Amino acid sequence: MASQQNQPLPEGYQLNxxxxxxxLSSGGFSIVYLARDENDNPVAIKExxxxxxxxxxxxxxxxxxxxxxxxxFRHGLKCFFEEGRALATIAHPNVIRVxxxxxxxxxxxxxxxxxxxxxxxxxxxxxxxxxTDTFIRRIFVHLxxxxxxxHANKLLHLDIKPANIYITMExxxxxxxxxxxxxxxxxxxxxxxxxxxxxxxxxxxxxxGDDMGPWTDIYSVGATxxxxxxxxxxxxxxxxxxxxQLTPLHEIVKFGYSPExxxxxxxxxxxxxxxxxxxxxxxxxxxxxxxxxIVSADTPDSEKSFTGRLKQTLNRKIF
Amino acid sequence: xxxxxxxxxxxxxxxxxxxxxxxxxxxxxxMMVIADGMGGHAxxxxxxxxxxxxxxxxxxxxxxxxxxxxLEFLHASFNxxxxxxxxxxxxxxxxxxPRTTCVGCIIQEGKAYWAHSGDSxxxxxxxxxxxxxxLDHSRVRQLIDAGVITELQAETHPDRNKIYNCLGGVLxxxxxxxxxxxxxxxxxxxxxxxxFWAHVPIPFxxxxxxxxxxxxxxxxxxxxxxxxxxxxxDNLSVVAMTWEKQDELADIPTQTVTSTVPMEGFRTHTSMGxxxxxxxxxxxxxxxxxxxxIQSAIKKVPK
Numbered sequence: 001m002a003s004q005q006n007q008p009l010p011e012g013y014q015l016n017x018x019x020x021x022x023x024l025s026s027g028g029f030s031i032v033y034l035a036r037d038e039n040d041n042p043v044a045i046k047e048x049x050x051x052x053x054x055x056x057x058x059x060x061x062x063x064x065x066x067x068x069x070x071x072x073f074r075h076g077l078k079c080f081f082e083e084g085r086a087l088a089t090i091a092h093p094n095v096i097r098v099x100x101x102x103x104x105x106x107x108x109x110x111x112x113x114x115x116x117x118x119x120x121x122x123x124x125x126x127x128x129x130x131x132t133d134t135f136i137r138r139i140f141v142h143l144x145x146x147x148x149x150x151h152a153n154k155l156l157h158l159d160i161k162p163a164n165i166y167i168t169m170e171x172x173x174x175x176x177x178x179x180x181x182x183x184x185x186x187x188x189x190x191x192x193x194x195x196x197x198x199x200x201x202x203x204x205x206x207x208x209g210d211d212m213g214p215w216t217d218i219y220s221v222g223a224t225x226x227x228x229x230x231x232x233x234x235x236x237x238x239x240x241x242x243x244x245q246l247t248p249l250h251e252i253v254k255f256g257y258s259p260e261x262x263x264x265x266x267x268x269x270x271x272x273x274x275x276x277x278x279x280x281x282x283x284x285x286x287x288x289x290x291x292x293x294i295v296s297a298d299t300p301d302s303e304k305s306f307t308g309r310l311k312q313t314l315n316r317k318i319f
Numbered sequence: 320x321x322x323x324x325x326x327x328x329x330x331x332x333x334x335x336x337x338x339x340x341x342x343x344x345x346x347x348x349x350m351m352v353i354a355d356g357m358g359g360h361a362x363x364x365x366x367x368x369x370x371x372x373x374x375x376x377x378x379x380x381x382x383x384x385x386x387x388x389x390l391e392f393l394h395a396s397f398n399x400x401x402x403x404x405x406x407x408x409x410x411x412x413x414x415x416x417p418r419t420t421c422v423g424c425i426i427q428e429g430k431a432y433w434a435h436s437g438d439s440x441x442x443x444x445x446x447x448x449x450x451x452x453x454l455d456h457s458r459v460r461q462l463i464d465a466g467v468i469t470e471l472q473a474e475t476h477p478d479r480n481k482i483y484n485c486l487g488g489v490l491x492x493x494x495x496x497x498x499x500x501x502x503x504x505x506x507x508x509x510x511x512x513x514x515f516w517a518h519v520p521i522p523f524x525x526x527x528x529x530x531x532x533x534x535x536x537x538x539x540x541x542x543x544x545x546x547x548x549x550x551x552x553d554n555l556s557v558v559a560m561t562w563e564k565q566d567e568l569a570d571i572p573t574q575t576v577t578s579t580v581p582m583e584g585f586r587t588h589t590s591m592g593x594x595x596x597x598x599x600x601x602x603x604x605x606x607x608x609x610x611x612x613i614q615s616a617i618k619k620v621p622k
Contacts (some may be wrong), residue, residue: 074606081609088616101613103606 006049009033013060015109016102018045029076032177034114042114043099048080048107062106077108083178084110086155094146096166096176115174121162124174124228131228133257137287139229140225143173144284147221150175151214151280156215158212160220161200162227203271206238215273218283222268222276229253229265240271258291320348320426320577323561325533328590329545331514331552333358337419338512338556339367341375343587346580348382350375350424351558353513355439357418357485365407366487368419369407370400371589374423382425389425390496393434397421397486397494409564411602418487422453422510426560431500431508436492440516443500444507447529449521451500456484456493461581480513502562507533514555518544533559534573556590 008031013020018035024044025032031047049062056062064070087098087110089196100111120139123133143165149243150157157164157178166174202219204211219237230252235245246269249262264286270276277283330336337356342349354370356363374396386392400421420437433441438455454460458481459473473479484493501559507528512518519540527536537557545552563574580586 052457077606077607081606081613084613085609085616088613089620091620098613098617100617101610108606108610 006031007046007058009060015045016104018043018111020045029080035111037111038246044096044112044114046110048077048109050076058103058298064106075227078131081110082155084108086150086153087112087178090149090153093172094142094148094174096178097176112176115166115168115176117166117168117174119163120165120167120173120224120228123167124162124231128228128231132290133261135161136225136228136261139171139173140221141166141287142282143175144221144280144287146173146175146218147280148284151217156212156214157217157220158205159197159200160217160224161233162224163197165224186318198236198238199227201237202273203237203241204273206241210257213273214279215276218268218276218278218280219270219273221280221283222265225261225265226269229257229262234269237271244271260289260291320344320347321563321565321567321574322349322426323532323534323563323574324349324351325537326351326556326558326588326590327538328554328556329514329552330542331545331548331554332550333552333554334441337364337367338514338554339364339371339386339419339590340510340558341371341587341589342558342560343378343585344577344580345382345585346577347385347427348378349560349577350378350382351508351510351560351594352421352423353439353510353512353556353558354486354558355420355437355514355554357420357482362413362417363419364417366404366419370397370404370419370421371487371601373400373403374421375587375589376456379587382427382585385427386425388620389427389432390434393423393425393432394494394496396423397434397436397492399587401486402490407449408487408573408592412604413602416489418485420482421486421492421511424508424510426502426508426562429502429565431497431502431506433497433500433508434494435495437482438480439510439512441497441508441510442521444509444525444528445503446505447490447503447525449525450506451497451519453495453497455482456495469480474517479517483505504562504564507561509533509557509559511557512553512555514548514553515541515557517553518547518554518555532573533561545593 008023008026009015009020011020011022015035017038021034021036024034029048029050031049033045033047035043035045037043049056064073084098084101087096088101092095096115097113098110099113099161147157157175159177160175164175164177166176166293167176200220200223203214204216223234226249229249240246249265250259253262264283268276268283277286324342326340326342328336328338328340337358338353339356340353342351344350352371352374354367356365356367377396377399381392406414420439422435422439422441423434424431424433424441431443433453435441435453436456438457440455441453458478459468459476462468463470463473468476486492522622527540537559541555541557544555
């Protein structure tokens with residue numbers, strides 16, 4: 001069967017008390033819209049629409065293609081509810097807030113706070129020079145406050161990456177898109193497996209998921225920090241498990257960052273999940289420790305020489 | 320009691336195994352049950368699972384010593400299972416109740432008793448021949464009885480999968496009860512779902528049974544049946560028991576001896592498909608409840 005695309009709701013569509021402005025993003029399990037509430041305040045609305053199961057080629061109602069899929073659709077609904085339920089109970093400045101949850105068009109919708117700002121991905125691509133040692137530590141210590149709250153609610157995010165972290169106008173990180181989120185303590189959600197983001201997903205996410213825990217999100221946080229520092233994501237974990245060709249940060253980055261920060265990132269990116277920080281708190285503690293010395297850019301050493309810079313460039317290319 | 324027992328279930332090429340089966344025995348009584356949840360209706364495996372659970376639970380309550388009226392026990396258990404399915408469907412506001420076939424057998428004091436609804440079968444083999452069988456509650460069986468078609472024509476009849484009687488349906492089930500069957504050493508009672516019996520001819524099965532014991536024979540036959548069904552292999556399940564020499568003293572590894580079961584104790588083996596359990600069903604009521612829970616959680620959290 002040819003893969004069919006789920007059609008998003010059209011601009012101007014009136015969904016209960018909200019008016020759809022535009023499509024923000026669409027993933028394997030949902031579509032996110034920018035919309036306005038009755039007071040014209042912007043909100044983000046997430047529509048449950050697993051592309052593998054459901055088709056909406058025209059109109060607004062969701063039609064499940066078969067009986068068997070209906071069961072899976074409803075099973076997936078449970079996951080969506082769990083995401084909503086967990087997010088509803090989390091009131092934390094570093095986690096996206098849920099404002100409403102309702103049923104319409106034969107599916108369900110989650111209304112979220114609309115955060116003004118840009119994703120971390122946007123900033124990494126455009127202003128990487130601003131990602132100093134101190135800035136990275138500050139952003140991630142705050143983000144980990146939010147992640148601790150998520151884990152405290154027995155939930156794993158499972159899709160932490162630069163595109164899922166918002167940096168608000170006030171430079172506050174906000175964790176969003178819990179579309180992959182799963183209850184850490186139950187294992188019956190194997191059927192609707194979340195999409196993995198290569199480079200950010202931990203090795204255990206490629207397996208059956210038995211070994212997943214807070215350390216799984218820690219790996220993704222490490223990969224996100226790695227991207228902030230090096231400008232590129234680490235080698236995908238499933239490839240690393242075959243042949244580990246991850247270039248350690250200290251080989252890419254010669255100055256500007258403390259060796260402590262670089263080794264914290266290495267620590268998060270251990271293939272063996274037991275060797276990573278086991279909790280967000282443990283990682284947070286490490287990040288808040290004052291670094292001994294940051295190798296400054298104007299340190300007169302061989303790396304500043306022409307051949308040193310050339311070597312650096314080559315290293316990046318090789319990676 | 321001393322017997323050899325075998326039980327297994329294959330999913331075939333289907334995504335879900337809707338067959339459920341179990342056997343359970345105490346010191347003096349053995350019970351075997353198979354239920355084939357019906358496709359084409361909502362979640363047949365739930366009906367099958369409720370049925371096997373209900374009958375097994377009642378068996379363990381009532382069969383601490385030989386049952387006074389084993390056929391009445393079967394009749395009452397089938398009806399209890401039917402009511403439990405309807406109650407489940409009501410409670411979960413299902414648009415349609417899930418349905419299942421069922422065949423159950425009790426063995427005690429050297430005699431077998433059985434009951435069935437639908438087209439899951441029970442065969443009794445003795446000395447290489449079919450001693451007796453259940454007659455399916457199926458459309459084709461009605462046509463055969465009316466003389467419209469022959470047994471042979473029934474095998475390929477387009478309506479061969481249609482049954483008019485089951486547990487969980489709109490009407491209470493019609494439960495057909497057997498006579499009492501006094502067991503002889505070597506008698507094999509074989510119960511199976513249509514995914515098995517449709518591909519294994521009775522004479523073939525009968526002659527095979529004279530040459531091998533059920534534990535060695537049946538795994539291969541189940542694989543053959545699945546292979547014969549090809550790309551459209553239904554779920555197939557078998558539970559079978561051979562009645563052994565009761566005064567045998569030797570310890571024979573394939574045989575089960577119930578004298579070692581503690582008084583009032585039971586040993587139970589179930590095959591529950593394993594994938595989707597009743598807790599996975601999300602009904603209209605669940606959806607409404609989840610949404611109102613989330614909404615009230617949202618209201619409680621200070622913004």
